[in-house]
Amino acid sequence: MKTVTGLLTALALxxxxxxxxxxxxxxxxxxxxxxxxxxVENVIVTEPRFRTEKALDNFxxxxxxxxxxxxxxxxxxxxxxxxxxGLPEKFSLYITERIIKLAMAAGAPLGKGLCRPNILVVAxxxxxxxxxxxxxxxxxLLGFHYISQRKRLATMNLPVQAWYSTATEDFWGFISAxxxxxxxxxxxxxxxxxLPAYHVSGSRLADxxxxxFTAAIILVDSKKMVGQQIGPLADYIAMLALxxxxxxxxxxxxPTITNLMASGCGADMKPAALTDVDLDYLRxxxxxxxxxxxxxERGSIAxxxxxxxxxx
Numbered sequence: 001m002k003t004v005t006g007l008l009t010a011l012a013l014x015x016x017x018x019x020x021x022x023x024x025x026x027x028x029x030x031x032x033x034x035x036x037x038x039x040v041e042n043v044i045v046t047e048p049r050f051r052t053e054k055a056l057d058n059f060x061x062x063x064x065x066x067x068x069x070x071x072x073x074x075x076x077x078x079x080x081x082x083x084x085x086g087l088p089e090k091f092s093l094y095i096t097e098r099i100i101k102l103a104m105a106a107g108a109p110l111g112k113g114l115c116r117p118n119i120l121v122v123a124x125x126x127x128x129x130x131x132x133x134x135x136x137x138x139x140x141l142l143g144f145h146y147i148s149q150r151k152r153l154a155t156m157n158l159p160v161q162a163w164y165s166t167a168t169e170d171f172w173g174f175i176s177a178x179x180x181x182x183x184x185x186x187x188x189x190x191x192x193x194x195l196p197a198y199h200v201s202g203s204r205l206a207d208x209x210x211x212x213f214t215a216a217i218i219l220v221d222s223k224k225m226v227g228q229q230i231g232p233l234a235d236y237i238a239m240l241a242l243x244x245x246x247x248x249x250x251x252x253x254x255p256t257i258t259n260l261m262a263s264g265c266g267a268d269m270k271p272a273a274l275t276d277v278d279l280d281y282l283r284x285x286x287x288x289x290x291x292x293x294x295x296x297e298r299g300s301i302a303x304x305x306x307x308x309x310x311x312x
Contacts, residue, residue, distance in 0.1 A: 044275045046255050050268075051277060051309060055253040059277065060302050063258060065246040066294050067166050067211040069144045069178040073297045074166050074211040074244055075285050076103075078118070079111035082241060086123035086222070091230055095121055098234040099241045102274065106282035108242055118213075119241050123220040127156040130219060134163075141165055141217055144178040158249060159224040159261050160233070162240040165215040171208030171291075178211075210290040216241055235274040236260045242282055280308040 067074050082099040084092035099119065103110060111118075124130055134141050135154035142153050143164050153163075166178045218240050225233070235257045239245075248258055251265035257274045259265045284304030288297050 042273050043279055044255070044271045044273050046271075046275050046277055051254050053306070056277070056305055056309075057302060058253045059256060060281065060298055060305070062247060062250065062252055063243070063245045063256075063281065064294075064298050064301065065244040067144070067178065067244075069166070070168050070209060070211045072209070072211040072290070072292075072294050073285065073288070073301075074164065074213050075290065076108050076242070077169070077210075077212040078214070079109045079115060080119055080241070081111035081115035081117045082119035082121065083117040084121040084123075086220070092121075094230060095234045095237055099238045102235070102238045102279070102282070103242055105279060106242060107286040108282070119216045119218070121218045121220065121237055121241070123222050123225070125222045127161075127219040127221045131156055134217070139180050140177075141215060142180065145180045147180070150180070156219060156221060159221045160218065160236060160240070160248075162216060162218045162244070164213055164217075164244055166211055167214050169210040169212060175212075177214065206289060206292045206296075208291050212290075213244075229272070232257065232260055232272050235278075239274065239278060239282075243285055276309065277305065280305040283308065 064073050066072060080099070080103050082096045084095045086092075087095070099121075100110065122130060131154040135150055139145075139150060139154075141163060142150065143166060145153050167175050168178060169175045218237055220233075220237070239257050240248075245258055249262055251259055251262045251269060254277050255269050255271045255275050257271060257278050259270050262270075281301060284301035287304055288300035290297070292300070
């Protein structure tokens with residue numbers, strides 16, 4: 001299977017976000033094959049000694065990323081519709097289905113029927129080339145940022161990395177895309193484009209403003225995936241697809257799938273599948289009050305995790 005990066009880029013971005021673009025690019029070698037056997041899907045239950053209250057708090061603080069514009073924790077409100085490209089068909093299908101199944105388990109909304117994809121997972125030998133294309137043609141897909149931050153943001157630093165487009169919903173239900181430097185966005189959900197002001201509730205505890213994902217791009221550096229099993233990789237990608245973390249390069253204090261690519265982690269901290277801590281985090285995320293402060297949102301997720309783990 002030959003992959004032409006420019007064609008894949010144009011096709012994938014066009015399918016997901018309704019754009020048409022083409023670039024002449026040199027053909028690149030196909031992605032290295034992953035482990036051929038498909039795993040049995042499961043969730044690993046962590047030992048109580050690994051999930052003390054302090055360890056759980058550190059995990060939540062380390063994972064829950066505030067959105068750049070509003071400073072709140074984003075989640076999907078519109079139905080997710082994932083698509084995977086650049087891998088053999090059975091692996092692409094497995095990753096896509098795993099995202100959907102974990103979304104169902106977490107309580108995240110699903111797209112209906114022949115939905116328009118809004119989560120794109122791309123495996124490529126040239127991820128930086130893909131990002132250069134995004135930076136030049138579709139900077140809104142990098143998420144809210146200022147032009148001075150664009151080059152740094154559009155840099156591949158990890159074997160698997162994600163970028164999120166977000167929108168802000170105000171107290172009256174108007175949705176405004178969080179656009180980079182107030183540029184026009186294409187395919188980013190918005191009812192009124194950019195709103196110069198938001199309607200709020202007037203409460204300091206819950207101001208009525210909510211952050212939500214509108215698109216997610218997840219790049220997989222195929223050159224760094226040699227020998228990687230598809231099961232842990234699919235769960236890692238699913239965690240990125242359903243939630244935004246602050247640092248995937250730092251080892252967390254509890255066994256979590258987010259440690260899969262982190263340096264300095266022992267084997268006991270790198271599980272082979274999503275853990276109960278991960279799944280309970282996602283459930284807490286999709287049960288929280290989305291219009292509270294960042295601290296209250298984070299606290300709500302913590303309460304759900306500790307309640308689900310029964311005394312952690």
